[in-house]
Amino acid sequence: MATEGRAAILEAPGEPAVIRDIVVDAPGPNEVLVKIVASGVCHTDLTVKVLNGNGMAFPIVLGHEGAGYVEQVGEGVTHLKPGDPVVIAYRVPCENCPACRRGDPRHCYMALRPGQRIHRKSDGATCSQVLRCGTFATHTVVHAKAAIKMPEEMPLDKACLIACGVVTGVGATMNTTPVAAGSRVAVIGCGGVGLSVIQGAKLRHARQIIAVDVNPTKLEWARDFGATHTVNAKEVDPVQEVRRLTEDGWDGGVEYAFEATGIPKCTEQAVKMLAYGGTATTIGFPAATDSVNLNLGDMATGVYWNKAALHVCHCGDALPSLDFPLLAQLYLQGKLDLDSMVTRKIRLEDVEDAFHQMETGDVIRSVIEF
Ligand SMILES: NC(=O)c1ccc[n+]([C@@H]2O[C@H](COP(=O)([O-])OP(=O)(O)OC[C@H]3O[C@@H](n4cnc5c(N)ncnc54)[C@H](O)[C@@H]3O)[C@@H](O)[C@H]2O)c1
Ligand SMILES: [Zn+2]
Numbered sequence: 001m002a003t004e005g006r007a008a009i010l011e012a013p014g015e016p017a018v019i020r021d022i023v024v025d026a027p028g029p030n031e032v033l034v035k036i037v038a039s040g041v042c043h044t045d046l047t048v049k050v051l052n053g054n055g056m057a058f059p060i061v062l063g064h065e066g067a068g069y070v071e072q073v074g075e076g077v078t079h080l081k082p083g084d085p086v087v088i089a090y091r092v093p094c095e096n097c098p099a100c101r102r103g104d105p106r107h108c109y110m111a112l113r114p115g116q117r118i119h120r121k122s123d124g125a126t127c128s129q130v131l132r133c134g135t136f137a138t139h140t141v142v143h144a145k146a147a148i149k150m151p152e153e154m155p156l157d158k159a160c161l162i163a164c165g166v167v168t169g170v171g172a173t174m175n176t177t178p179v180a181a182g183s184r185v186a187v188i189g190c191g192g193v194g195l196s197v198i199q200g201a202k203l204r205h206a207r208q209i210i211a212v213d214v215n216p217t218k219l220e221w222a223r224d225f226g227a228t229h230t231v232n233a234k235e236v237d238p239v240q241e242v243r244r245l246t247e248d249g250w251d252g253g254v255e256y257a258f259e260a261t262g263i264p265k266c267t268e269q270a271v272k273m274l275a276y277g278g279t280a281t282t283i284g285f286p287a288a289t290d291s292v293n294l295n296l297g298d299m300a301t302g303v304y305w306n307k308a309a310l311h312v313c314h315c316g317d318a319l320p321s322l323d324f325p326l327l328a329q330l331y332l333q334g335k336l337d338l339d340s341m342v343t344r345k346i347r348l349e350d351v352e353d354a355f356h357q358m359e360t361g362d363v364i365r366s367v368i369e370f
């Protein structure tokens with residue numbers, strides 16, 4: 001049976017997101033229909049808008065940081081039932097690609113996706129779903145394995161953040177580039193993702209966690225989440241300052257630097273602030289034309305002489321079925337702070353304002369409540 005609802009939709013390149021009525025088909029085999037309760041607004045939704053859909057066909061239902069209740073299950077779904085609380089994962093292993101076949105699902109090439117079930121009510125146009133999710137909507141259909149069951153006591157307005165910002169940031173420190181206890185870490189960009197990297201570095205017992213941002217409020221929050229030092233990149237050169245703060249008689253530098261801005265220059269900075277043999281991890285979402293310029297031969301900071309490595313983080317290299325319940329458990333045990341990350345509760349109609357706040361304001365995550 002089809003379900004009617006509402007969604008924040010990009011209808012054409014260059015236009016703001018608008019609220020439209022939608023019709024959502026019943027879930028097909030191995031799919032579930034989820035009634036969304038809450039969705040975080042991640043910078044990637046804004047990037048999809050700024051990049052005119054980034055290759056997706058219009059109309060596009062935005063949103064990929066959602067939680068809700070299973071409302072209908074499709075044929076063959078046995079592990080979920082209507083009423084189950086779930087967080088939606090955008091990257092569940094396909095079980096078929098070379099990485100999955102060699103037993104390395106964290107590096108799966110492509111995620112499982114649902115059929116196209118969402119239509120604009122006015123004309124029946126089939127909608128794309130950002131990252132196979134489309135959570136800026138009262139209802140969405142996802143692959144059944146992408147709906148990860150939450151413990152009953154987990155509040156869904158916090159759980160939604162696990163879906164992207166939190167699993168990406170924490171996962172970067174646990175899976176993409178496991179942070180060794182006692183090491184020094186720098187985090188460039190302290191939004192929802194970067195603050196989650198800071199929380200991850202703390203959980204991994206980093207000795208020094210240096211937060212870099214251009215917004216003093218973000219730096220204050222970074223301290224609350226576990227940063228031991230802060231650097232305002234508007235006031236000082238972050239590379240020099242991180243090296244100064246880590247001066248140990250060996251030119252300083254951090255073992256791990258994480259970029260969480262989407263700005264190519266920040267990835268260059270991450271590489272340059274490494275200690276010998278360190279690893280930089282780039283997380284920010286690039287435009288097709290973005291490139292970085294990495295010096296090889298500089299004796300102090302060149303990639304060759306400094307033996308630097310560069311990793312790329314996709315969704316914290318997560319295995320959602322394992323990692324989402326783990327992150328929920330860490331929250332319930334008081335070891336992961338999701339409460340302080342929700343700085344604004346908004347309505348679906350306020351999505352454009354949330355984008356504006358993200359670019360200009362002091363916000364970690366705006367969470368849409370339905
Ligand atoms: N790889 C992935 O799987 C993945 C997952 C989620 C988000 N992302 C991407 O990660 C990036 C961060 O996402 P977010 O939701 O945390 O964004 P956000 O907008 O909440 O945070 C970005 C932060 O970067 C800071 N910043 C801006 N310019 C800076 C500079 N020059 N130096 C230091 N800090 C600077 C901003 O003040 C802000 O605090 C985005 O590009 C997003 O698209 C990637
Ligand atoms: Zn795969």
Ligand SMILES: [Zn+2]
Nearest residue numbers: 042044164165
């Ligand atoms: Zn995201």
